[in-house]
Amino acid sequence: MIAHHPGDDLLLSYAAGSLGESWSLAIAAHLALCPVCRDAVAAAEHIGGVLLDETPAETMTAGSLEDLLTRLDEAPVETFEPVAPETAVLPEPLRGYIGGDLDNIPWKSSGGGTYQHLLSTNDLAQARLLLIPEGRPVPEHGHGGRELTLVLSGSFHDQTGSFGRGDMEDADEDLIHTPIAGRGEDCICLAVTDAPLKFTGFVPRIVQRFIKI
Numbered sequence: 681m682i683a684h685h686p687g688d689d690l691l692l693s694y695a696a697g698s699l700g701e702s703w704s705l706a707i708a709a710h711l712a713l714c715p716v717c718r719d720a721v722a723a724a725e726h727i728g729g730v731l732l733d734e735t736p737a738e739t740m741t742a743g744s745l746e747d748l749l750t751r752l753d754e755a756p757v758e759t760f761e762p763v764a765p766e767t768a769v770l771p772e773p774l775r776g777y778i779g780g781d782l783d784n785i786p787w788k789s790s791g792g793g794t795y796q797h798l799l800s801t802n803d804l805a806q807a808r809l810l811l812i813p814e815g816r817p818v819p820e821h822g823h824g825g826r827e828l829t830l831v832l833s834g835s836f837h838d839q840t841g842s843f844g845r846g847d848m849e850d851a852d853e854d855l856i857h858t859p860i861a862g863r864g865e866d867c868i869c870l871a872v873t874d875a876p877l878k879f880t881g882f883v884p885r886i887v888q889r890f891i892k893i
């Protein structure tokens with residue numbers, strides 16, 4: 681059961697096609713795992729489509745809005761094709777960036793026993809895969825902006841709750857946290873940040889200068 685979802689603003693922007701590549705990738709990867717958000721996005725796309733069809737050159741009359749609402753009620757909402765049970769760890773949208781599943785990833789150390797792999801996207805945000813060995817913490821950090829973290833395998837927990845496969849943490853600059861990977865399985869996440877993380881410890885800050893996070 682997925683308990684943590686991205687903010688509505690992200691789902692609506694995704695449906696409208698107005699997200700940058702990194703954010704769009706994170707949302708698409710969450711949608712591949714989350715039927716609830718798939719339905720929300722399908723509904724938003726549907727409403728957007730009807731509005732486009734219904735925006736003629738003529739002025740809206742008193743009855744137009746009512747007509748529109750009736751049409752929204754009557755028109756069937758398209759839902760996504762059900763996703764086949766995943767045997768791969770990486771959802772399909774991510775495999776295109778990696779050229780396969782987890783086996784081929786050239787992990788690089790990101791300090792403190794954690795690893796990362798930066799993804800190449802065409803926007804200013806940074807998308808990366810993170811590998812946090814089971815039971816290990818990521819050094820406490822705040823955020824210069826928004827950070828989305830999607831769990832792909834294993835789990836982590838922090839002050840805000842517990843996150844398993846498919847869960848997405850949507851953090852802003854007010855959150856300072858120390859995520860800790862759950863026991864039993866290494867935690868692999870997709871993370872997207874729109875500003876460098878702000879580590880609070882001295883050593884992590886030094887490391888940060890060298891590994892670009």
Ligand SMILES: [Zn+2]
Pocket residue numbers: 682684685686710714716717718
């Ligand atoms: Zn969701």
